[in-house]
Amino acid sequence: MKNLTKENVTxxxxxxxxxxxxxxxxxxLTSLIKHLHLFVRDVSLTTGEWLTAMDGLYRAxxxxxxxxxxxxxxxxxxxxxxxxxxxxxxxxxATETSPLGPFFVKDAPLLEPGGDxxxxxxxxxxxxxxxxxxPEGKPIPGALLEIWQTAENGLYENVDPDxxxxxxxxxxxxxxxxxxxxxxxxxVSYQVPDDGPGWELLGMMxxxxxxxxxxxxxxxxxxxxxxxTELFVEDDPYIDEDVVFGVRNSLAVxxxxxxxxxxxxxxxxxxxxxxxxxxxxxQSA
Amino acid sequence: MKNLTKENVTxxxxxxxxxxxxxxxxxxLTSLIKHLHLFVRDVSLTTGEWLTAMDGLYRAxxxxxxxxxxxxxxxxxxxxxxxxxxxxxxxxxATETSPLGPFFVKDAPLLEPGGDxxxxxxxxxxxxxxxxxxPEGKPIPGALLEIWQTAENGLYENVDPDxxxxxxxxxxxxxxxxxxxxxxxxxVSYQVPDDGPGWELLGMMxxxxxxxxxxxxxxxxxxxxxxxTELFVEDDPYIDEDVVFGVRNSLAVxxxxxxxxxxxxxxxxxxxxxxxxxxxxxQSA
Numbered sequence: 001m002k003n004l005t006k007e008n009v010t011x012x013x014x015x016x017x018x019x020x021x022x023x024x025x026x027x028x029l030t031s032l033i034k035h036l037h038l039f040v041r042d043v044s045l046t047t048g049e050w051l052t053a054m055d056g057l058y059r060a061x062x063x064x065x066x067x068x069x070x071x072x073x074x075x076x077x078x079x080x081x082x083x084x085x086x087x088x089x090x091x092x093x094a095t096e097t098s099p100l101g102p103f104f105v106k107d108a109p110l111l112e113p114g115g116d117x118x119x120x121x122x123x124x125x126x127x128x129x130x131x132x133x134x135p136e137g138k139p140i141p142g143a144l145l146e147i148w149q150t151a152e153n154g155l156y157e158n159v160d161p162d163x164x165x166x167x168x169x170x171x172x173x174x175x176x177x178x179x180x181x182x183x184x185x186x187x188v189s190y191q192v193p194d195d196g197p198g199w200e201l202l203g204m205m206x207x208x209x210x211x212x213x214x215x216x217x218x219x220x221x222x223x224x225x226x227x228x229t230e231l232f233v234e235d236d237p238y239i240d241e242d243v244v245f246g247v248r249n250s251l252a253v254x255x256x257x258x259x260x261x262x263x264x265x266x267x268x269x270x271x272x273x274x275x276x277x278x279x280x281x282x283q284s285a
Numbered sequence: 286m287k288n289l290t291k292e293n294v295t296x297x298x299x300x301x302x303x304x305x306x307x308x309x310x311x312x313x314l315t316s317l318i319k320h321l322h323l324f325v326r327d328v329s330l331t332t333g334e335w336l337t338a339m340d341g342l343y344r345a346x347x348x349x350x351x352x353x354x355x356x357x358x359x360x361x362x363x364x365x366x367x368x369x370x371x372x373x374x375x376x377x378x379a380t381e382t383s384p385l386g387p388f389f390v391k392d393a394p395l396l397e398p399g400g401d402x403x404x405x406x407x408x409x410x411x412x413x414x415x416x417x418x419x420p421e422g423k424p425i426p427g428a429l430l431e432i433w434q435t436a437e438n439g440l441y442e443n444v445d446p447d448x449x450x451x452x453x454x455x456x457x458x459x460x461x462x463x464x465x466x467x468x469x470x471x472x473v474s475y476q477v478p479d480d481g482p483g484w485e486l487l488g489m490m491x492x493x494x495x496x497x498x499x500x501x502x503x504x505x506x507x508x509x510x511x512x513x514t515e516l517f518v519e520d521d522p523y524i525d526e527d528v529v530f531g532v533r534n535s536l537a538v539x540x541x542x543x544x545x546x547x548x549x550x551x552x553x554x555x556x557x558x559x560x561x562x563x564x565x566x567x568q569s570a
Contacts, residue, residue: 002525002532006371013364013530018491025489028334031327033363039320040368043313047513050360050369057356061346071342075335078318079298083325084335086291204310206303228332240287245298249287 010037056197063196067158072102073198073244077205082245085228093135094283096248098230101216103148103156108169114181116268117170123152123185126255126274127267128231131178132219133281139178140282143221146171147182149214154190183267186255186274187213189238202243209243212236217280224282231278253278295322341482348481352443357387358483358529362490367530370513378420379568381533383515388433388441389503396455399466401553406453408437408470411540411559412552413516416463417504418566424463425567428506431456432467434499439475468552471540471559472498474523487528494528497521502565509567516563538563 004012013033017026039045060070075081081099089097111117118125132143148169150156157167174180191209192198202209213233220226232239234252255274258264264271289297298318302311324330345355360366366384374382396402403410417428433454435441442452459465476494477483487494498518505511517524519537540559543549549556 002534002537004367004371004530004533006368006374009364009368009371009530013367016490016492016526021491022489028328028330029363029486029490031324035320035324035327036363036365037368039316040365040372042316042320044372045313045369047369047373049313050366054354054357054360057342058346058349058354061343061349061356064343064346069339069343071346072339075339078314078321079294080321080325081335082289082298083291083294083322084330084332086289086294087325087329088332089291201314204307205301205314206306207301241301245289245294247287248289252287 010034013037056200060197067103067105068193069102070193070196070198073192073196074201076101076244076246077192077198077201077207079245085246094225094281095227095229096250097228098246098248098251099244100218100228101244101246103158104146104216104218105148105158105166105169106146108146108148108171109166111170111172111182113172113175113179114267115170115172115183117147117168117182117184119167120164121151121168121185123188124274125183125185125269126276127181127183127269128215128276128278129179129181130276130278130280132174132180132221133178133279134224135281135283137281139174139176140221140224141174141176141178143174143178143219143224143282144171145174145180146218146220148216149184149187150190152185152188154188181267183269184215186233187215189213189233189236192243207243208238208241210238210241211244212238212242212247214246219280219282221282223285225285227280227282229280231276295319298322341485345482352388352390353478354387355478355481355483358477358481359486361386361529361531362477362483362486362492364530370531379510379566380512380514381535382513383531383533383536384529385503385513386501386529386531388443389431389501390433390443390451390454391431393431393433393454393456394451396457396467398457398460398464399552400455400457400468402432402453402455402467402469404452405449406436406470408473409559410468410470410554411561412466412468412554413500413561413563414464414466415561415563415565417459417465417506418463418564419509420566420568422566424459424461425506425509426459426461426463428459428463428504428509428567429456430459430465431503431505433501434469434472435475437470437473439473466552468554469500472500472518474498474518474521477528492528493523493526495523495526496529497523497527497532499531504565504567506567508570510570512565512567514565516561 157163214230261271442448499515544557546556
C-alpha cells in the first residue's frame with residue numbers, strides 16, 4: 001500500500017475489507033466510502049476546505065447534548081433524513097411518515113383519551129381527535145400515541161428551562177373504538193437553532209430557517225409497524241418551504257375554526273376554537 | 286414542497302439554493318447532497334441504520350476534545366484524508382505530502398539545527414538530517430520545520446499526561462545551507478485510539494488498527510507552499526498496511542544503523558546509532 005496514488009486510493013481502501021466482514025456493514029461502508037470519495041474528487045476538495053469540514057463536525061459535537069443532536073439537524077437540512085424517511089415509508093397502505101426530529105423524549109406522562117394538554121399554556125385553543133386504524137379501517141384499541149409540540153414561544157419544553165417538565169408532551173392509549181382526542185394550543189412555526197454549524201450551513205445555502213407549525217406523533221401497537229409522523233397546519237406561511245423537508249401532502253391538515261359553543265362544551269373549551277380530525281392507519285408488522 | 290416523493294426529494298433539496306449563493310459553497314454543497322443521497326438510495330438505508338449513524342456522530346463529538354478530533358480519525362480511516370492529500374499533492378515537483386493527522390500542536394519550543402530532542406526519553410537513539418531545498422535543489426535558509434513524533438510508548442505528548450509538555454515536539458529553522466539536523470529516538474508503530482466510534486468502524490471493516498512508525502513534518506518558508514508530510518521507517522511491519530493510508534513510496538526511508546563512533550561523536554551519541562538523511566523540496570507559492 002505504499003504505492004498509493006489519487007487514481008488508485010479508493011480501490012486500495014475498499015480492498016482492505018477481509019472476506020469475513022458482516023455483509024450488510026460491508027455493503028453500507030463500501031457505498032459510503034465510494035460516494036465520499038466521488039464527492040471529494042468531483043469538487044477537488046482542498047485541504048483547507050477539508051479542515052473547515054472537520055472543524056464544523058467538531059463544533060457540531062461540541063454544541064450537541066443529550067437533548068440536542070446537531071448531526072440530526074444537519075442531516076435534516078441536507079434532506080438526508082427526509083430521503084431516509086421516504087424510502088422507508090409505509091404509504092400508500094398506511095399513514096405517510098415524517099422524520100422523528102431531534103425533540104422526541106420517551107416516557108411522557110399518560111393522558112386519558114379526551115384529556116387536556118393545555119394546562120397553563122397560552123395560545124389558540126383547540127382539539128385534535130380521530131382514530132388509530134388498520135389499513136382496512138378496523139379500530140386498533142390500546143394503541144399508544146406519543147405526542148409532542150412547541151409552546152407558544154416556538155420552543156419544545158426539553159430545550160426551554162422556562163417550561164414545566166413534560167409540558168405539551170404526552171402519551172395516550174386509544175379507547176375501545178381506536179379513538180383518541182386531546183385539547184391543546186395550536187403549534188407555531190419556528191426557526192431551527194441559530195447557534196451551531198447547522199445554522200452556518202443554512203447561511204451558505206441561503207435558505208429560510210423555518211419549519212411550518214406541526215404536531216409530532218409516534219404511534220405503536222402490538223403487531224403493527226411503529227408510525228412516526230407529523231400533522232402540519234395547512235395554511236402555515238412556510239408549508240411549502242419546510243427547512244427540513246418533512247411536509248407530505250396527506251399530512252397538511254386543516255385546523256378549522258369551529259364557532260359552536262355546544263361543540264366547544266364537549267371539550268371544556270370556549271368557542272371559537274380550532275378542530276383537527278385525523279385517522280392514523282398502521283401497517284401490520 | 287408538499288409533494289415530496291422519494292423520486293423527487295433530491296432535486297427539491299437542490300432547488301432550494303437561491304441564485305446569489307457563493308459559487309464555490311454551492312458547488313461543494315450541491316455535490317455533497319447529491320452523493321449523500323446517492324449513498325442512501327444505493328444501500329436503501331433503514332431508519333434504524335440512520336439512527337445508528339446519528340448516534341455514532343454524536344458519540345464522536347462527545348469523545349473529541351481540543352487535542353483529539355475523532356472526525357479527523359474517521360476521515361483518515363475511510364481514506365478520505367488520504368484522497369484529499371493526494372489530490373492536493375505537490376509531487377512530483379516537490380516532496381510528496383501526507384496527511385497532518387490529529388496530533389499537530391502549534392508553537393512548539395524552538396531548537397537550533399543539530400539540537401537534541403531526546404532529553405529524558407528512552408528508545409533507540411539516532412539522528413535525522415538533511416536540507417530544505419527548492420525543486421531545482423537550491424537551499425532555502427530560514428525555512429521553519431515543525432517536527433512531532435511518538436514517545437517509546439506509542440503516544441504523543443499531548444494525549445499522554447505522563448510526558449513533559451512539548452516532549453518530542455520541536456520547531457527548527459534551517460541554517461545558511463538550508464540545513465537541518467536533530468537527534469531523537471526512533472518513532473514506534475502504534476494503534477489508533479480504541480475508545481471511540483472510529484475504533485468501532487475499524488471493527489466493522491475488520492481492519493488492522495496500526496500505523497507504521499513515522500516522524501511528522503510541517504515545513505514553511507516565505508514564497509513557498511507549506512509542506513505537510515511524514516517520514517516512515519521503511520522496514521516497519523505495518524509499512525504496507527497503514528490504517529490511515531498515509532504512506533507514500535518516496536516517504537518510506539531507511540533508518541540505517543551506523544556503527545562508527547567517530548560519526549556518533551558528531552551528535553553526542555554512542556555508536557551504534559541510526560541515521561536518516563532526507564532533503565525536503567518545497568514548491569513555489
